[in-house]
Amino acid sequence: MKDYVEEIGDVLYDYGVGLYANITNRCPCRCDFCIRTMTSGLGSADSLWLKREPTPEEVIEMLSDWDLSRYQELVFCGYGEPMVRLDDLLVIARYVKENTHLKVRINTNGLGDLLQGKPTAPLLAGVIDAVSVSLNQSDAEKYMELCHPKFGIDSYDAMLAFTREVKKYVPSVAMSVVGVIPREDIEKCRDIASSLGVPFRVR
Numbered sequence: 001m002k003d004y005v006e007e008i009g010d011v012l013y014d015y016g017v018g019l020y021a022n023i024t025n026r027c028p029c030r031c032d033f034c035i036r037t038m039t040s041g042l043g044s045a046d047s048l049w050l051k052r053e054p055t056p057e058e059v060i061e062m063l064s065d066w067d068l069s070r071y072q073e074l075v076f077c078g079y080g081e082p083m084v085r086l087d088d089l090l091v092i093a094r095y096v097k098e099n100t101h102l103k104v105r106i107n108t109n110g111l112g113d114l115l116q117g118k119p120t121a122p123l124l125a126g127v128i129d130a131v132s133v134s135l136n137q138s139d140a141e142k143y144m145e146l147c148h149p150k151f152g153i154d155s156y157d158a159m160l161a162f163t164r165e166v167k168k169y170v171p172s173v174a175m176s177v178v179g180v181i182p183r184e185d186i187e188k189c190r191d192i193a194s195s196l197g198v199p200f201r202v203r
């Protein structure tokens, strides 16, 4: 395991009660609140800045070396947007579903369809157990100001559409905001999540 960390960086890490997979540092957003602008390490990881992206085979080997017995879930979440590497993510997730007891969750900004240039929600069916979408703000303009998505103003509606769609394919879908936005925006976001029929969390 140590060889991997020296060559690639921290890919798997403990955070709270979960096991997390940091498979990319690429992201189409530049959120003002992004934790990666504040600290390099998180949980058991010294640094989530990768020297290079791990191949799916390398992540699977890391997982097979790791003691998974104390976890319930593997969460794709790191210093980047995991849906950037959707094909590789699905290879890893399939391995986890077929060979371990872990559930698989993706924490995403919800821009996978724009990143991949195609509908991504159907591809998650039967492989991903849970998706948590970062709603982040209560309308498209405020979202632009806070998250600076490279796809522009259409990103917000794309994120909402992905959330609506992925509910058809993934058993557990939720939305969240970071508690740095004004109270009234948090309440509007709560209403948006409610209108989409998904649980809402302030993180």
Ligand code: SF4
Binding pocket: 027, 028, 029, 030, 031, 033, 034, 035, 036, 078, 079, 080, 081, 109, 147
């Ligand atoms: S989407 Fe996530 S990883 Fe990307 S900038 Fe925002 S908080 Fe950071």
